[in-house]
Structures are given as structure tokens and as C-alpha cells.
Amino acid sequence: MLSFLVLAVMSMTFETEPRDTVLVRIHDVVPDLLTDVRYATSDNFTKRILYTSDTLYARRAMAEQLLVAQRDARSRGLQLKVYDAYRPLSIQRLMWSIIPDERYVADPAKGSRHNRGCALDLTLCDSNGVELEMGTGYDEFTERAAATYLDLPERILANRRLLEQIMNAAGFDVLPSEWWHFDLRGWENFAILNE
Secondary structure, X not given: OHHHHHHHHHHHHHHHOOOOOOEEEHHHHOOXXXXXXXXXXXXXXXXXXXXXOOOOEEEHHHHXXXXXXXXXXXXXXXXXEEEEOOXXXXXXXXXXXXXXXXXXXXXXOOOOOHHHOOEXXXXXXXXXXXXXXXXXXXXXXXXXXXXXXXXXXXXXXXXXXXXXXXXXXXXXXXXXXXXXXXXXXXXXXXXXXXX
């Protein structure tokens, strides 16, 4: 009986461990994904090029759930467009130096979900790749960008609800202060990276 209990406990511990420890290229898992990696350009809130490449990376578990979300969006005649995924801790420090406000930028002393490879910044597009209206642009750090902000036209609220519904069904939760930011459930099981 004791050996059975030990095996059961070991099994439970194993199931809570992350099943992957390396980053994968998101396009290797979701080949038809649209991207607009703003941090590989100066078209972002820092007005600087932060990434040397526009290739997006994530934990395999997250990329696989993003594939689920993309298939859901495609079944509705829509598609996802990703702005950001894994973010090195060094870039997090730079962002924090510009906007030290935890509603919008995670404190690098704690690390962010992006630093763990478990967060996405994204939007919904139509079948032609045209972004649906969401009420604010990406990285607009205002009250209007909050996922819970309701003083918007119904069509925009419907677009936000649809994005959240698609992402929730695939295992992601929205960050309350940013309609575009989604965290993979279980992100806390993954270590902070700085690759």
C-alpha cells in the first residue's frame, strides 16, 4: 500500500512539471500564423528596435495551444496575428526602465509570463489578414485597453469577447489591463529564461 501511495505522489508531481524546457519557433507549430513583431521594428512604445529578428518563440506547450486557437479562429473565417511571444529578461528590464507600471510591464525582478515563454500578445484578423477593430492599438497603455473596459461600441466589444472566447477555449487567460495579452494556464510552472 505504501509503495502504491509513493507511486501516486510521484505521478502527481510529474504531471505538474512542465513537459518542455526549450523554446520552439512558433511558425514550426503554427505555419499559417500571421505575425507583426513590433519589437523587431521601431514601431513600438519604446521607439527602438528591441529584437534582432522577427522570429517568434514560445514553449512547445504554448505553441500547441496557439495552434488550437488558430484552428478555432479559422473555423470562424478569421485568423490570429501575433505581435509578441517569448521575451528575454534583458528586454523586460529595458521596458521596465521606460514604463515602471505593473499594469502594463511586468517588474523584471519578478519576471513576466513573456519571460517564461508562456504569454502571447495578439489580435484577430479577417480571412484577408485585416485586423478587427479592438478599440485601441497594441501597446496602448490606457484605461481603454483594459479587457474589462466597456465604454466602447458594441462591435468592438464583440470582437474583444470573440478573441477572449477563442483564447480561453484553447487554455489561455486574458490579462485584465490589456485586451491583447494572453497567458497560458499553468505559466507559473515554467522558469524565467533569458536566451
